[in-house]
Amino acid sequence: MSYYENQTKFLVSVDCVIFGYEEEQLKLLVYPRAFEPVKGSWSLMGGFVKQLESAEEAAYRVLQETTGLSNIFLEQVSAFSGTTRDPFERVISVVYFALIRINQSDEELIKSHGAKWWPVTSLPKLIFDHREMVERSMNILQQKAGSSLIGTELLQKKFTFMQLRKLYEAIYQREFDPGNFRKKILSLGVLEKLDQKNSTESKKGAYYYRLKPNLQVEVLDRIVKI
Amino acid sequence: MSYYENQTKFLVSVDCVIFGYEEEQLKLLVYPRAFEPVKGSWSLMGGFVKQLESAEEAAYRVLQETTGLSNIFLEQVSAFSGTTRDPFERVISVVYFALIRINQSDEELIKSHGAKWWPVTSLPKLIFDHREMVERSMNILQQKAGSSLIGTELLQKKFTFMQLRKLYEAIYQREFDPGNFRKKILSLGVLEKLDQKNSTESKKGAYYYRLKPNLQVEVLDRIVKI
């Protein structure tokens, strides 16, 4: 029996805006839609929410199924509910964005779906309102990365300042002064210098850093002025 | 016929976090739930999304039905989709927050629902996850008000600097230096000084200001450091 009789029910899906970082470029995982309608068109990873899961759980499931990864950074962007956003049938979609380490993903699994990493600066045409979902996600990513070191989710666990800076340059599509960037990040007090050096990307070699383990407090200082 | 066979459909509702401002306090419109289950418990204004409307349209409809107002500031907060958030039946809810001018609302209509304005600092116990919805909305309101003059949606069209400052003090639960606040806001260049004075709230009398008409550009400068 139901308390809420006579109310319309809806299909609810999740769509995942999956960010990765590779070759100094911010990239997005996009795949050719596997079912009709518009089968084959480029689309975000998505799936329908099932009876016994929350939208967030559905998003985690989709990510697991498509990248092989669990335990990844995931955050809701917004619900999209326009009556004609899917021109074939009414579907309400909850959008999440995820940050993953490309080289840790299951590349075979990704390939098996025909998925491809596209630089965010040159995405193909996407179905429905997926382009808008991407843009909203980019905005949120910039906001988040600007007030906490969220971006490190896209790098290896250890990284040099140059790698971190290039990542931020990719996220914000602008350059940062190397010296100032280093000082700003160090002043946050969330990085730990390792004994190890990276000698492959510069002649002098740069020390690796990592996030201090067991950091519970979110950094709320401003990294990038927006 | 349907493209997406065999997928579960869900009840989808909207819940509205309705902010108002009165007696130098930020207030929230909360009403006793009109139907079972937990009929009579304090709840946000809400309603089910109908077949031919988006969630946003549903939220506008709910606001119109309960406050008599259209053309109000409305913005999505998030979708809430936990499987047990409504302990009686699975409902996915999209939450919006609204800013309204209390004295322009239809007070009779509001009363007819038994609704009541509560100071945000002393809310009653709310059903389900509505408390969390309020907290998320407060955070977003603070963020938004800190980077644009969004707060003026809560005041009359013309207002004095003291009124604006008291509003911001209510939103951020802290005090602002009157002189610095005035200079900061004026530097945004979005206010227009009127010839009229308010003499009821101070002995000297303070000039009224209003938002410059036809302001299309959002103020993106920082008003309050968060």
Add this chain to the structure above:
DNA sequence: GCAAAAGTGTTTGCCATACACCCATGT
């Protein structure tokens, strides 16, 4: 006259930006 808000000016310290400069090393 006093209190209280209106409105303006001043001082201080912090911080972002720009940029100079030395270091270490692979070629």
Add this chain to the structure above:
DNA sequence: ACATGGGTGTATGGCAAACACTTTTGC
């Protein structure tokens, strides 16, 4: 030797915060 990134230091300008001070007027 030199080019390149690593890393540190310094000068400058803008802005936020603290606060002093004058103005106006109701009581």
